[in-house]
Amino acid sequence: MSSHILILGGTTEARALAGLLHAADPGLRVTSSLAGRVAAPRLPAGEVRIGGFGGPEGLAAWLRGHAVDAVIDATHPFAERISFNAAAAAATAHVPLLALRRPGWVPADGDDWHEVASLDAAAAALDGLGDRVFLTTGRMGLAAFAGRPEWFLVRSVDAPDAPMPARAEVLLDRGPFTLDGERELIRRHRLDVLVTKDSGGAATAPKLTAAREAGIPVVVVRRPPVPEGVPTAATPEEAAEWVRARARGAGDVTAPGATDTAGTR
Missing domain, CATH: 3.40.50.720 (NAD(P)-binding Rossmann-like Domain)
Incomplete structure (x- = not known):
C-alpha cells in the first residue's frame, strides 16, 4: 500500500x-x-x-x-x-x-524597520511614523487599526472583515507583486509608512524594497x-x-x- x-x-x-x-x-x-x-x-x-x-x-x-x-x-x-x-x-x-x-525577511542597509510582536503593537507603533499607511497584513485582524486616525490603503486577496479603519481604501489584489508596481502604489497614494507581517518569500517582498527606496519606515510584525x-x-x-x-x-x-x-x- x-x-x-x-x-x-x-x-x-x-x-x-x-x-x-x-x-x-x-x-x-x-x-x-x-x-x-x-x-x-x-x-x-x-x-x-x-x-x-x-x-x-x-x-x-x-x-x-x-x-x-x-x-x-x-x-x-x-x-x-x-x-x-x-x-x-x-x-x-x-x-x-x-x-x-x-x-523570514532580513532588513537591508537603508531600511527603517520597527519590529513588533503583534498587530496591536503594530497599530501602537504608528504614532509619529506617518499619516498614510500601506497596510498589507491581510484581511483578518484589522480591528487592531480600527481606532487609528491615519488613512490606510488596505491590500488583501479577499474583501476584509469589519471592523476596520474608518479612513481606508481597499485594494483587492494577489501576489506576486512587482517592484515597479509597488513603487507606483507608494507614489500614487502618497504612502509614508508600511505595515507588514514577516511572511517571508519573494512574492510580496518588493514592497520592502520600494519602501526602502522611498525612505519610508516599515512596521514589521514578527512571526x-x-x-x-x-x-x-x-x-x-x-x-x-x-x-x-x-x-x-x-x-x-x-x-x-x-x-x-x-x-x-
Missing part, C-alpha cells in the same frame, strides 16, 4: 511540495488541506480537502481514519493555531510531522515560533527529501538544512 501524506496549507510552498511529491511518485497519495478562507484558492496537484478538522482531536481522528503516514505543516507562517493543533494531533496519532517554513520539538524545512525540496527519507525507512530524520526547532526569523 502506498504512503499517504497530508499537507496542511494553501501557501506557494505547499503547492510546490504537492507538485514535487506527485511528480516524483504518482503512486504516492498526497492530500492537501486548505482552510477555505480564500474564495478562489489555487489548487495543488493531488487530492484536496477544504475546511477545518474540528481542533486537534478532530485532526488526530482524521489522521487515523485516513491512514496518514506523515504530515507537512506548510501553512502560512502566521497560522499559529493550526500549527499548534497539528503538533498536538500528530503527537496523539503518533504520526511524524514536519513544518515547512519559508525563511510566531513553530511549536517546540517540531523539525523544520526551509524549502519544498527539503520537505520532499524528508518524505522520501521516511519512505526509505530512514526513521526519525530531518530534512537536509532543516532544524529541530524554529526561531522567529
Whole structure:
C-alpha cells in the first residue's frame, strides 16, 4: 500500500511540495488541506480537502481514519493555531510531522524597520511614523487599526472583515507583486509608512524594497515560533527529501538544512 501524506496549507510552498511529491511518485497519495478562507484558492496537484478538522482531536481522528503516514505543516507562517493543533494531533496519532517554513525577511542597509510582536503593537507603533499607511497584513485582524486616525490603503486577496479603519481604501489584489508596481502604489497614494507581517518569500517582498527606496519606515510584525520539538524545512525540496527519507525507512530524520526547532526569523 502506498504512503499517504497530508499537507496542511494553501501557501506557494505547499503547492510546490504537492507538485514535487506527485511528480516524483504518482503512486504516492498526497492530500492537501486548505482552510477555505480564500474564495478562489489555487489548487495543488493531488487530492484536496477544504475546511477545518474540528481542533486537534478532530485532526488526530482524521489522521487515523485516513491512514496518514506523515504530515507537512506548510501553512502560512502566521497560522499559529493550526500549527499548534497539528503538533498536538500528530503527537496523539503518533504520526511524524514536519513544518515547512519559508525563511523570514532580513532588513537591508537603508531600511527603517520597527519590529513588533503583534498587530496591536503594530497599530501602537504608528504614532509619529506617518499619516498614510500601506497596510498589507491581510484581511483578518484589522480591528487592531480600527481606532487609528491615519488613512490606510488596505491590500488583501479577499474583501476584509469589519471592523476596520474608518479612513481606508481597499485594494483587492494577489501576489506576486512587482517592484515597479509597488513603487507606483507608494507614489500614487502618497504612502509614508508600511505595515507588514514577516511572511517571508519573494512574492510580496518588493514592497520592502520600494519602501526602502522611498525612505519610508516599515512596521514589521514578527512571526510566531513553530511549536517546540517540531523539525523544520526551509524549502519544498527539503520537505520532499524528508518524505522520501521516511519512505526509505530512514526513521526519525530531518530534512537536509532543516532544524529541530524554529526561531522567529
